[in-house]
Amino acid sequence: MKAFVLWLSIIVMALTLGLYGKDNGLPVVYSKQRVAEIFFHELLENTPAGYVLVGPKPVYLGSFLELDRTIPGTEAHCLSATTLLLLEIWKESAQPKPNAECLFAVKNNEFLLINRKQFLRVVKDNLSLFQYKLGVDVSPEGLLDSLLDPTNSFSSLLQENISLQGILLGYGVGNSITYEKGSCLMKPLRSPSIVAPYRSPASPKTESEMLQKLETSPEVKKNWRKLTEEMQRLTFYKPMDAKDRLKIPFSFHPHTAESEKLLAEYRQGQKNVDALIANKDFLKTILSKLKTSIKSAPVSYTRLEDFFTEEEKMALPHVVAASICNAFQEEMSPAFIEGMQAAQSSGLSSGRSEDIKFFEVRKSRTVTSIKILPPPDAYCLIPQKLYFQTLKQGHSQTVLSRSHQSMQVRYFIEDLSGNKVAESALAELDLKEMIPGLAHGMLGMNEGEVREIIIHPDFAYGIDSSFANGQPIRVQVELLKLGAIPEQGDGLRLKMSDPYAPEISSCSEFVTLQNKYFQYCGSTTWAHYKKAAPLVTLETILPLLDNVTPLTSHERNLLLKLEWLLYSTYESKDHRCLTASPLNVLRR
Secondary structure, three states: OOOOOOOHHHHHHHHHHOEEHHHHOEEEOHHHHHHHHHHHHHHHOOOOHHHHHHHOOEEEEEEEHHHOOOOOHHHHHHHHHHHHHHHHHHHHHHOOOOOOOOOEEEOOOEEEEEHHHHHHHHHHOOOOHHHHHHHHOOOOHHHHHHHHHOOOOOHHHOOOOHHHHHHHHOOOOOHHHHHHHHHHHHHHHEEEEEOEEEEEOOOOOOOOHHHHHHHHHHOOOHHHHHHHHHHHHEEOOOOOOOOOOOOOEEOOOOOOOOHHHHHHHHHHHHHHEEEEEOOOHHHHHHHHOOOOOOOOOOEEEOOHHHHHHHHHHHHHHHHHHHHHHOOOOOOOOOOHHHHHHHHHHHHHOOOOHHHHHHHHHHHHHHOOOOOOOOOOOOOEEEOOOOEEEEOOOOOOEEEEEOOOEEEEEEEEEEEEOOOOEEEEEEEEHHHHEEOOHHHHHHHHHHOOOOOEEEOOHHOOOOOOOOOOHHEEEEEEEEEEOOOOOOOOOOOEEOOOOOOOOOOOHHHHHHHHHHHHHHHHHHHHHHHHHHHHOOOHHHHHHHHHOOOOOOOOHHHHHHHHHHHHHHHHHHHOOOOOHHHHOOHHHHOO
């Protein structure tokens, strides 16, 4: 049950809220109620959320990217900032009342829209299944109260049970159970066994690779054969014609009584949603279902700085600097600063090229940031990723080159806290089969030499790996004997643990590409925040970039307020979110 980002259409907001360009001298108008109206309009228009309000769906689950997983000045950051602001407005302004027909709950990185009646009904109808999975004390009312608790996430509360999630999301019992069976088969393929210090087997990336592994893997092929026929009967809903607006984002058995009943209910639900959207008072109708009110007077100014108090103006440089530090802990480098300075001179971002697109996409997927503090005398191969230092000099004139293949070594692997992970007194290794951090960290060694190599999980087994708990490792390796150089030429590549990472040949090539990405991050970030002058200037920001401090709730709201005004007030060809039609949205 993947969670995707809720992407809202900013152009609708910009036009309907009366947010005009700063240069034309027209006022900037801001209304919390109007923001909520646009939010729910986009939600109903582009997601199945309306089926919760006026249809058969018990729960709608929405998720969003935090600001520190996006790059300021990009479409993803614009959408993230806007969504977060809308949710903050809801938490601050909305006054929920007990026994509402529908419930809206905002959590850390997700929000839920719940139809109380449908939720209680579907849990009651399947109570034995919920009690079997979650415990005999589970009740419909108790589960609803737990789900509304902001500390409980949707998936963790249901203990990652895919079938229970599917039932609550309105997929049907039979469809959800079949989907769970199929998902269980994928786990051995996505979690390959690790034999240190060799590369882990690659997870299948294409449909043909997946099918081949399912049919041949000894761990799953027996169950796969049993489930093949059942899984083949699952299908996705296909619109009947261009006017068909039905949103069925799940797989189902098309000819079962349960699925036919669901489809009929969803078709009627879509008619109800269309009628609700067409109602000029649709927000009033939604708020009545939620027994909630949002009241705020519109605020209108002609200058950006007029939206902030003197105290807020004083705090803004620190808030922006802290936000930049939090977002770019790994990217902060001289190249990042150079990018900021280039944007200050030209006023434009350097632009993203295709060869660094992977880094930006990966940033949105990576939740944790790992920073390595290497020994002072360590040699840096890749900043924050790969270092080594020589502990003992060798005795041979022949050094390990990219052309070598086999070798005999002695190694000891530990995490940076000193906990042993793996060791071998004598191992025959193949250079091209080793994890890339170790292979490239050993290049240049000669027989008898001992090195200590510090490797980021990106060049070992990944941050999600159980090996060393996804943390950096320290490898002490002694090169005992070099094998002969094979007749074939150099084939050594530098490949990150991420299966979608680009393959390059050397550390220097990776550093060049990485610095290009860092510079892009810096220039794009400052091209965005430069528009906040004189509230924020490069001279005030640069000295504050040395310290990473979490933002308080008040500072976070102040940042969101600034982001909204920047994206709403300025139009640029680089900010497609200001001129695009409704984009992809969460459909769960």
